[in-house]
Amino acid sequence: MTSNNDKPTAIMKATLQRMPLYYNYLIDRAKDGDIYASSTSIAQSLRLTPIQVRKDLACVSQNSGKPRMGFEIITLLKDIEIILGYNNVDNAVLVGVGRLGRALLSYSGFNGYGLNIVAGFDIDEDLIGIKINGKPIMPIYKFSQLVKSLNINIGIITVSSGAAQSVCNLMVSAGIKAIWNFAPIHINIPNNVILKNENLAASLASLSKELADTF
Amino acid sequence: MTSNNDKPTAIMKATLQRMPLYYNYLIDRAKDGDIYASSTSIAQSLRLTPIQVRKDLACVSQNSGKPRMGFEIITLLKDIEIILGYNNVDNAVLVGVGRLGRALLSYSGFNGYGLNIVAGFDIDEDLIGIKINGKPIMPIYKFSQLVKSLNINIGIITVSSGAAQSVCNLMVSAGIKAIWNFAPIHINIPNNVILKNENLAASLASLSKELADTF
């Protein structure tokens, strides 16, 4: 850090993905009235190593931790909020207001996490016009218009496997830049659109394997 | 593979987690009537490299691919089913029959994926006795009894953040061996119990970052 210390040294993917974990934990500690948290205590609770915690936090925190004390929780929370972009909100739309879609529309975990789902879309006429968690459900034929007029970047797919590809196509043609796909199916998509498959089956696979290996 | 070729050479975590992705894709190809799939074609569709695909498939497939043809899809699917344990089913129970809980109880992605959710639990008396996707909703006070009598290993937490820790404690005391936590909060758990946090916020973080970096 003696030379080119202005370069931000891009944060590792792995580190970034642990940030919400730290965040939730530190929120807890703050609620308990703690002022400082040491890497040792954090690591033990989150099943990480203290070294890893220090390295992760070094990437994101503007302020150093203090020897014998640890890291000041409040400032650390603020630093993590900046890194995760909890302040600059991304707008998103969701297609498929079934059980999973409704769950995501109401998912408390997104509150303040920088994702704002502005509306849900569905073909079921009975759903049109209702609100879920304050968000309107709109007919699918209004999709492109809304996405373009509000300049929305993120699309969330929560339709059935059979409908996922055509919904994806619709999103791409409307100008969506990133798609978060919850349908348990492979979808084709142009390379200039970001795709994140939320693959619950993959998580399950690793959980089952760990269980089988351990017992 | 000349020496100790009986050793199964444990599958990498990363490889295992890609298996459901391959599986879904190959199901698609089979439906389209394809008999063989080459690593090149698989890689292109799934945004991987052909080398990676071959290496992944080499870990799981009993049968080799054929030069100029690729891998036989049907046998590959069977091999993946074995690896992912889609045959030997794990029983699970779910606590918290809110929107997310209902979504998981009905999630089509689990069909045949080796996870069988046998029942849901909730404290809301209005829910007790109803069935969701054929699965009964039971009162929480019957939890330990059912888990012990059916010898259930996996517990799924879909309650609110505030209730997650106490549900976790209940699961641990009932003898649950692995917990899949969907509450967006840190929970404390003994080291001999497996914990998998399904952290949608973490997924979101990486999606948003990629979006920000790209555009």
Add this chain to the structure above:
DNA sequence: TAGATTGTTAATCGATTAACAATC
């Protein structure tokens, strides 16, 4: 002071990618 904790450099481990001979 002594000791707990920090931040950083070096070493190891794990995963991906490159290179290439073998095959049909």
Add this chain to the structure above:
DNA sequence: TAGATTGTTAATCGATTAACAATC
């Protein structure tokens, strides 16, 4: 045959862990 594809060994890249001086 020529060429597309496979499987494997070696090289690179990325992430974690170890070692240790610096700090309060």
